Amino acid sequence: MNKLDAQRQKEIQQAEELLFAGPQTLGFAKGLFQGHFVADWVMPYPRIPEAQQLELDSALTELRRFLDAGLDPAEIDRNADIPRSVIDGLGRVGVLGMTAPKEYGGHGFSQMANCKILEEIGRRCASTSVFVNAHHSIGIRALLLFGTHEQKQRWLPKLSTGEQLGAFALTEKEAGSDAANVQMRAQPSEDGSHFILNGEKRYITNAAIADVLTVMARTPVPGTDKTAVTAFLVTPDMPGFEMLEARMPKMGIRGTATGRFALRDVKVPKENILGPPGKGLKVALTVLDFGRTTFGACCTGAAKTCLSLAIEHANTRKQFNKTLGNFHLVQKKIARIAADAYAMEAMTTITASLIDRGLEDYMLETAMLKVFTTERLWECINDVFQIYGGSAYFVDLPLERMMRDARINQIGEGANEVLTSFVALVGMRGPGMEFKEIYDTMMKPTRERGFSKAWAAGKHRLGATVRVPEIPVRSAELRWSANQLGSLIRRFNVAVNRALITYREPILDMQLVQERIANAAMDLFASTCVLSRQDAELQLAQRNGNSSSPDQLAADLFLRQSFRRIRSFLAGLTDNEDKTVLATANSVLGKPSS
Numbered sequence: 187m188n189k190l191d192a193q194r195q196k197e198i199q200q201a202e203e204l205l206f207a208g209p210q211t212l213g214f215a216k217g218l219f220q221g222h223f224v225a226d227w228v229m230p231y232p233r234i235p236e237a238q239q240l241e242l243d244s245a246l247t248e249l250r251r252f253l254d255a256g257l258d259p260a261e262i263d264r265n266a267d268i269p270r271s272v273i274d275g276l277g278r279v280g281v282l283g284m285t286a287p288k289e290y291g292g293h294g295f296s297q298m299a300n301c302k303i304l305e306e307i308g309r310r311c312a313s314t315s316v317f318v319n320a321h322h323s324i325g326i327r328a329l330l331l332f333g334t335h336e337q338k339q340r341w342l343p344k345l346s347t348g349e350q351l352g353a354f355a356l357t358e359k360e361a362g363s364d365a366a367n368v369q370m371r372a373q374p375s376e377d378g379s380h381f382i383l384n385g386e387k388r389y390i391t392n393a394a395i396a397d398v399l400t401v402m403a404r405t406p407v408p409g410t411d412k413t414a415v416t417a418f419l420v421t422p423d424m425p426g427f428e429m430l431e432a433r434m435p436k437m438g439i440r441g442t443a444t445g446r447f448a449l450r451d452v453k454v455p456k457e458n459i460l461g462p463p464g465k466g467l468k469v470a471l472t473v474l475d476f477g478r479t480t481f482g483a484c485c486t487g488a489a490k491t492c493l494s495l496a497i498e499h500a501n502t503r504k505q506f507n508k509t510l511g512n513f514h515l516v517q518k519k520i521a522r523i524a525a526d527a528y529a530m531e532a533m534t535t536i537t538a539s540l541i542d543r544g545l546e547d548y549m550l551e552t553a554m555l556k557v558f559t560t561e562r563l564w565e566c567i568n569d570v571f572q573i574y575g576g577s578a579y580f581v582d583l584p585l586e587r588m589m590r591d592a593r594i595n596q597i598g599e600g601a602n603e604v605l606t607s608f609v610a611l612v613g614m615r616g617p618g619m620e621f622k623e624i625y626d627t628m629m630k631p632t633r634e635r636g637f638s639k640a641w642a643a644g645k646h647r648l649g650a651t652v653r654v655p656e657i658p659v660r661s662a663e664l665r666w667s668a669n670q671l672g673s674l675i676r677r678f679n680v681a682v683n684r685a686l687i688t689y690r691e692p693i694l695d696m697q698l699v700q701e702r703i704a705n706a707a708m709d710l711f712a713s714t715c716v717l718s719r720q721d722a723e724l725q726l727a728q729r730n731g732n733s734s735s736p737d738q739l740a741a742d743l744f745l746r747q748s749f750r751r752i753r754s755f756l757a758g759l760t761d762n763e764d765k766t767v768l769a770t771a772n773s774v775l776g777k778p779s780s
């Protein structure tokens with residue numbers, strides 16, 4: 187086996203380990219790639235149960251009261267610090283342990299309810315929402331998901347109230363996007379009572395203010411010469427924990443403390459291992475699924491702020507004797523922000539509900555949510571910035587801060603390029619395996635069973651390709667959109683199958699093809715979420731005898747724009763200038779053309 191093949195084998199093995207190999211219920215996104223509309227996961231639009239809604243309403247009222255009085259985002263940005271009074275206040279209103287079970291001092295909220303809380307914080311201050319995410323969505327998540335009862339009892343009560351803070355430490359110099367390349371070592375002691383950790387972590391939010399850090403380190407796999415990643419709970423009072431840089435000066439989310447630290451022969455008791463030894467990558471990726479969901483909520487909040495800022499300015503600022511809101515090119519921007527904000531909320535709600543309802547594998551949906559909402563928010567901020575003209579550039583308005591803050595979203599918790607490629611490859615894995623099975627069986631038709639298996643799989647694929655899936659909306663007004671969506675899902679499935687047949691294994695490296703497939707899938711998911719929400723709102727309005735709201739227009743606009751984008755992504759699969767793009771890039775990079 188040559189070096190390249192060995193590397194590929196290793197990557198495939200890692201991917202297999204990460205992508206839950208066992209049998210599972212078909213999720214919504216994976217279904218899309220097979221031409222199915224798995225309606226049960228997305229329709230009807232999920233609702234928070236009434237009893238929890240009352241709890242959520244009261245938590246939101248308390249949170250708003252606290253944030254109105256105690257949170258100054260401009261000051262946090264200026265001082266590059268979130269004051270302790272804010273952290274204490276967030277702890278008091280329960281934000282720092284919202285989803286922790288009540289028996290460990292938390293509020294026991296669902297992800298859906300928690301997302302509403304994060305949306306409210308994201309509306310106001312990105313530093314604060316990132317701080318909360320780092321502590322609650324990812325910092326203590328491995329403990330919540332994989333901790334034993336003893337571990338939870340020991341650590342969670344103080345972490346849930348904010349008396350102690352958490353952080354999540356995966357990133358290293360050599361392990362950024364390539365998260366599997368963690369180099370930090372954890373060597374078991376001779377008596378097996380503890381592990382000795384050595385290495386450095388960088389870019390870790392809350393590192394310098396955390397009392398407990400979930401740290402990923404590489405442990406030997408017993409009986410082999412291999413190593414695998416394991417998750418450990420590390421506390422900064424352990425001898426050998428060295429803070430190299432507590433607050434790395436940075437462009438945005440300046441209030442967060444992003445740090446670098448080293449572990450030098452740090453002894454960590456074996457009781458501090460989280461989850462199965464050697465399964466740390468799966469732990470990390472599951473944790474990040476939660477982070478990506480609340481990321482979506484924070485971006486939704488920020489997009490809603492963009493919308494209200496845009497409306498305020500467009501209705502008051504006059505030029506050419508008219509308020510700006512009279513100019514079509516300004517209207518176009520505002521309408522798009524409204525449409526995107528509506529979609530971001532719908533997508534966040536449905537993704538969070540997948541977690542709450544116990545779908546086993548929601549990696550695709552959370553990755554889609556993260557990429558989609560962060561990209562849309564960037565557009566929203568850019569648009570509202572433009573509407574404000576020169577005034578947006580000055581620090582007395584929040585826009586320049588919002589722009590600086592939002593830029594990390596496309597990079598952190600999985601760079602969007604990496605997640606885009608991931609969405610395409612994982613999504614295509616199901617149909618790809620079927621094609622491979624058909625192909626392999628046809629090549630070696632030695633057993634009758636092989637033929638019939640290939641025939642069955644072939645028929646299944648063909649069946650999915652010909653059928654337009656039924657989208658079960660209840661409102662007659664949405665029939666047209668539902669039919670459009672159904673036929674686009676079919677076209678998407680045909681395009682995925684064609685790409686797999688045309689390119690076969692090399693598609694694993696063809697990111698320009700992957701990007702179009704992933705973008706189409708993301709818009710299909712977003713459109714589904716919008717349609718589901720719109721349907722629920724129309725049904726409610728009909729029951730209450732209300733007429734159409736501005737939200738319905740925004741939803742309608744989103745669907746029309748999303749359908750157009752999907753058509754364009756699919757058309758780009760055959761009509762593109764990819765060869766010239768790659769030749770140009772190779773030429774300027776000084777690489778031989780492939």
Ligand SMILES: Cc1cc2nc3c(=O)[nH]c(=O)nc-3n(C[C@H](O)[C@H](O)[C@H](O)COP(=O)(O)OP(=O)(O)OC[C@H]3O[C@@H](n4cnc5c(N)ncnc54)[C@H](O)[C@@H]3O)c2cc1C
Nearest residue numbers: 354355356357362363389390391444597598599600601603
């Ligand atoms: C403010 C801040 C806070 C952070 N907080 C945390 C934290 O709390 N915990 C933690 O563990 N980490 C944290 N991080 C780290 C963050 O998750 C990483 O920065 C991110 O994963 C990207 O890694 P990298 O910076 O090493 O970029 P690289 O991996 O070097 O990637 C650089 C760029 O290359 C491109 N790229 C990389 N790989 C591919 C690919 N396969 N295909 C196509 N393009 C690719 C992408 O455009 C990417 O943006 C934080 C980072 C920042 C800036």
